[in-house]
Amino acid sequence: MNRCAIVLAALCAIAACQKPPKPGEPLRGLSAAERARFDSGRAVFDSVFTPETGLGPLFNADGCKECHEDPADGGTGDEVERHATAFRAVPPSGMRPCDELAAQGGFVFQNHVTPLLHAALGIDSEPIPAAATAVGRRTTPLILGFGLLDAVPDSEILAYADSDDRDHDGISGRPNRFFDGRLGRFGRKALVPALREFNDGALAAEQGVTTPAVPTEETVAGTPVPAATDPAPDPELSAEKAELLTAFVRLLAPPAPLKMSAEAKHGRDVFAHVGCARCHRPSFTTGDSPIAALRHKEVFAYTDLLLHDMGPDLGDICLALATPTEFRTEPLMGLRFKKQFLHDGRATTVEQAIQQHGGEGGRARDLFSALPAADRAALLAFLKTL
């Protein structure tokens, strides 16, 4: 064997043995420049803001990592925030059914205020206006692999939509839209069309950190914060740093599924058989991307990124086109790292979460409940590999 063949064989062996990325690590196959941006972006993600560097005056967390920390950067956390909107099935003339209460500080109502804002207004959190018809609790989503979800073409998502349930399978799936008409995909109600906007919006709404994309602070119930309570000049984070932050999130690898036991493999079949996979679609294929590691990749997210009616027991707020009972199918990738389940964390186990599915998820729930114990255990074993 000549020397080239030996080197080639060694490289192939190394590639074959390469372990999948751990949570918080980047996608495999990044260029040196992409890796450098990922590393620089992590520093922004790990930043802890203070009022002097831009935090607040209204905020839910003092940095991305405060919430997205478990088991690593980009993971989940135990924080729960409040969203509130007003929904009227028969709206007043000239109004949409859903009022996001944006003119009254909504729809994110921050849990914390800075000492200066507390001193000025005597509040500890942003008050929810009387006009709200519902308050939704929201847990922290894992954002690992979101760069791949961002790279899924709209057409892939819309191909699964069946708003009027024309195939009569009891599963509709309809797209939500942002206010400018673009297809949404991020957030529990699929409001946000793109990852960059998801991050820029989070900087403002979750941390009170302004950027060139979102140059104004959140209001207190519609009234601008008193100027003296906001010492940092706007924008509080530069466009460059905001872009690095998004580069970091975009390039975070999705959680690698664990190796499946025979029981888990059987559970995967049960998952499909009882109909879970009709909404929790196993995979999407990304489209073109300037980043090779995101281009034409299959991402096993177990979601269709569409809205489904989950029944009145789970319902809370409306958002854009989403009614109170409609939620985007939650991606199941990284499920094993979660400690609270469903959009508001009301379920403490995966089994509880399944049992609380209603509406379009009701049939799959009932089929799950009727399974022999061994099949139920197998399905749960499969989910624990994700």
Add this chain to the structure above:
Amino acid sequence: MHPATRVSLLFLIAPLVLAAQQPKTRADTAPATRPAVAHDSVRGAVRAIDMHARTLEVTTGIGFAIRVVKLQVPADVPITDKARGQDAPMKLAELKAGDVVRARFGGRPTGFVAYTIERLGKMSTGVEAKQ
């Protein structure tokens, strides 16, 4: 600049003008590059129309940071329906909540005043990002 970023900048300059109208002690230390916008545009969904006052409220924003821009609409402001055809004229009363519009406007002491309004389509059926 990425198109989404460009659109984002356009969306959120309007609230910046509103915020800039508030007295702020930090204004003295603000960077000289802070935009002092006289003319701008916004793209978003019609939230409410008040025909009596001739005002239009547009919901816009970035991600979870949602804003509402309120515009006065003088009677002579051209309103066109791009969804129906290039520059097809329409009336303010024909706009409906949930319509996606792009409005060009300017700041006045009384608030924002629309120069032009284009209806691009409906939220419920979607509108291309490029439009």
